[in-house]
Structure formats: structure tokens, C-alpha cells
Amino acid sequence: xxxxxxDVGDVRIGVAVSDALGMAAHGLKTIDRAGCMPALKAVIExxxxxxxxxxxxxxxxxxxxxxxxxxKVLAFVEELKSSLQLPVIMWDERLSTxxxxxxxxxxxxxxxxxxxxxxxxxxxxxxxxxxxSLSR
Numbered sequence: 001x002x003x004x005x006x007d008v009g010d011v012r013i014g015v016a017v018s019d020a021l022g023m024a025a026h027g028l029k030t031i032d033r034a035g036c037m038p039a040l041k042a043v044i045e046x047x048x049x050x051x052x053x054x055x056x057x058x059x060x061x062x063x064x065x066x067x068x069x070x071x072k073v074l075a076f077v078e079e080l081k082s083s084l085q086l087p088v089i090m091w092d093e094r095l096s097t098x099x100x101x102x103x104x105x106x107x108x109x110x111x112x113x114x115x116x117x118x119x120x121x122x123x124x125x126x127x128x129x130x131x132x133s134l135s136r
Contacts, residue, residue: 001020001022001050001051001052001053002017002018002019002020002022002047002050002051002052003017003018003022003051003052003053003054003055003089003127003130003131004016004017004018004028004043004044004047004051004053004054004055005017005018005025005054005055005056005057005091005123005124005126005127005130006040006054006055006056006057006080006123007057007093007096007097007119007120007122007123007126008033008056008057008072008073008076008077009033009097009119010033010069010072011032011033012030012031012032012033012119013030013031013032013033013036013040013119014027014030014118014119014120014121014122014123014124015027015028015029015030015031015040015043015120015123016028016120016123016124016126016127017047017051017127018127018131020050022131022134023131023135024128024131025123025124025125025127025128025131026124027117027120027121027123027124028043028120028123029043029120030116030117030119030120031043037079037083040080041083044084044086051086052086052087053086053087053088053089054080054084054086054087054088054089055088055089055091055126055127055130056073056076056077056080056088056089056090056091057073057091057092057093057096057122057123057126058070058073058074058090058091058092058093059073059093059094060092060093060094062094074090077090089130091126091129091130093122093126096122096125096126096129097118097119097122099122099125100117100118100119100121100122100124100125101114101118103121103125104117104118104121
């Protein structure tokens with residue numbers, strides 16, 4: 001079964017999905033956060049038959065505690081759980097957005113192009129981290 005990953009931000013949600021073997025993460029899309037539930041449900045329904053769970057990146061502070069942004073994500077997850085029949089897994093996403101930004105800068109993308117891709121790339125980084133932990 002595939003795993004779908006969400007990187008939930010204040011403005012956008014990055015979406016990634018694993019391959020059928022659960023070895024590699026692939027970016028799908030970026031969804032605007034405002035009024036996102038219909039678009040998010042449509043993406044999930046598109047893969048409904050193949051997805052076994054939803055992985056959501058939980059932003060933690062460097063101390064390991066959950067801060068304000070983490071609380072926002074947890075509230076979003078509660079809303080998501082109420083409308084899904086899939087299990088939701090929380091995964092530490094510390095520094096994933098920073099890593100995504102670095103990757104896009106190194107690829108030579110303009111600030112404008114990075115803005116549209118950063119959340120999707122962060123979702124790929126989060127999901128790949130989770131997949132790698134399963135294979136250990």
C-alpha cells in the first residue's frame with residue numbers, strides 16, 4: 001500500500017505519495033490551504049484504492065516540544081481525521097522546509113518558482129524520511 005504525505009503550512013499544503021513498494025517518495029502537488037478540504041479530499045480519493053495511510057509532518061521545536069505551528073497542524077489533523085477512513089500517522093518534520101528550500105536553491109530555481117514547489121518538496125523529504133525509517 002502507498003502512503004500519502006502532507007506538509008501542512010499556514011498558506012499551502014505539500015502533497016507527496018510513496019511508490020507501491022514503499023521505497024521512494026514522489027511529489028504530487030501543492031494545495032492552497034484556504035478552503036483546502038475539497039481539493040485535498042479529491043487528491044486522496046484519486047489514490048483511495050492504493051493508499052493505506054496518511055502521513056502528516058508535525059513541526060516540532062529543536063527541543064522536541066510541539067510549538068504554535070505544531071498545534072495548528074494537530075488541529076488540522078483532527079479536522080482531517082473526521083472526514084477520512086484512513087489512519088493518520090504523525091511524523092517529526094523538523095527542518096524539512098529548510099532542507100527543501102536549500103535543495104531548490106541549489107537547483108538554481110528563482111524565488112518565485114521555489115515558492116510554488118517548496119511545500120511539495122518538503123512533503124517528499126518528510127515521506128522519504130519515514131520510508132527510510134521503516135527499512136531499518
